[in-house]
Amino acid sequence: MPNTSRRTSKRDLTLVAVLVVAAIGLITYLVVSPPGGDDGAAQQPAGPSGPSASQSEGSAGADESPLSGLARRDEGDPTALGPVDAPVTMVMYSDYRCPFCAKFSRDIEPELIDRYVDSGQLRIEWRDFPIFGEQSEMAARAGRAAAEQGRFWEYNRAIYEDSPERGHPDLTREVLLDYAHEVGMPDMETFTADLDDPSLDEPVREDLRQGSSIGVSSTPTFVINGEPILGAQPLDTFVEVIEGAAGQQ
Template identity: 45%
Template sequence: MPKNTSKPSRPAAPAKSRKPFLIGAAVVAAAAVLGIASYQASSPDPKPTVNDSAASASASDPAAAGSHPELMKLARRDAKDPLAQGRADAPVVMIEYADFKCSYCGKFARDTEPQLVKKYVDNGTLRIEWRNFPIFGAESEAAARGAWAAGQQGKFWQFHAAAYAEGAKEKGFGGDRLKELAEEAGVPDAARFEKDLDSDAAKAAVKKDQDEAYALGASSTPSFLINGTPLAGAQPMAEFAQVIEAAAKK
C-alpha cells in the first residue's frame, strides 16, 4: 500500500465535529468514498469492508472509482478566494485538505503541485482550492490560522510555500515562527497579520474547512476531491493527471 499520507495519533475529532452539518444528505452518502480512500492509502494492514472493491479502486485507480457529482458542489468557485488559484470557472476543481505539519503534504506542495500549476492551472483547465485541515494539534491549528491571515493580505500561497519549504516543519509553528514565515512570504502589514492570526474570523474559517473534511470522512492528509473524484495521499503526478484529464473531458 502507498505510504504517502499522514494520520494523527490522537482521535481524529470529537464526535460533534464529525456531524455533516455543512453537507446535504446526498453529499454525505457519496462522501464515504473519501474516507475509504484515505484509509486504504494510509492503513498498513487494511481490512476488507463492504465497500472494499470501491475503496481499492479509489486508492489505486481513482479514475475507475468515478466521480460523485454530489461532491462537486463543495467547490466554492469564489473568484476572490485568497486560498485558491486558477480561474473560478475552470472545468476542473481540485479541493485539497491539508495540514502544514504533514510531511506528505509538504512533499506534494514541493514536488507535485508546481507541476499541476504549470500544466493545468496556467492554461485554465484546473482550479485548486485549499482547505485547512489541521489534525496534529495546537501548532497545526496555529499554522492554519497563520496561512489564513496571510491570505487576508494576498499572500496565502507565498506563506504556503514558506511553510512547506524543506526543513520548515522541523522549526515548528510557534508564534515567533509564524511571524518569520509571514515575513518570508512578504506579508506587508505585520501588525494586521498578528491581529488576524488570533481573530475569531480566523478560527471560524479554519473550523469551517476542518468540519467539512471530517464530514467527508477524511482521516489523513493530504486528501483531495477532483470534480467529485476522491484521491488520497501525495500520489505521483501521473495519478493526478489521470483524474484531471478524465474530468476535463466530461
C-alpha cells in the first residue's frame, strides 16, 4: 500500500507539472506572437475545417487575440453544441483518458449548457487532443465513429461518467464497444467497422495540429473568444470569462 500511495502522489505531481508547463507555454505565446504576424498556422488551421474567409478577416484586427479565430462554426457539426452564430464560442481540447477532462464533463459542462448553450449565448466546439497513448487515440476514433451516427455527446459523456477521479481509465476496444451498446448506437456493425477505419483519424490529427500550433500541451485546455483557460477550473472562472466575452459583443 505505501508504494501505491507514492505512485499516486508522483502521478498527481506530474499532472500538475504538465498543467504549469502548458500555462507558461500559452502565456509566452500570447506575449511574443503579435496578431496578424507570420505564424498563419496558429491563427488559421489549414484545410477545409478552418474558419471561413469572412471569419479570418474578422479575426485579423490588430487588437484581437491570435486565438480568436479558432472556432470553425461548421453548420451541422456533430461534435459541437449551440448555434453557429452564438456570440461566444468555447473551443476545448480534450482527451478521453484525462481525469480533469472527465471532471469538467461531469461538473462544469452541464451547468454551462443549462446557462448559456440552451439560451443561444454559447457554442461549445470539441477538439480531440489524445496525449495519453494508444488507448486515447482509439477512443478519439471511437468518438468520431459515434459522431457519424449522431451519438457523439452521448458517447462522450458515457466514457467520462465512468472515469476515475484520478488516473487514466482503461479504454480497450472491448470497453469502447460496450459504451457504444450502452448509448444505443443505431448501427453497431458500422461502429465496429469504423474502429478499424483510419480515415476517421484525419479529423483527430487536424485537431492535434491546430492545438499544437497554438501551444496546447495538456488537457483540458479551453479557448473562449480568444481567451485561454487551462484545466478544469471552478465554474465561476468559466462564468466570468463567458459573461465578459458576451458583454463585449
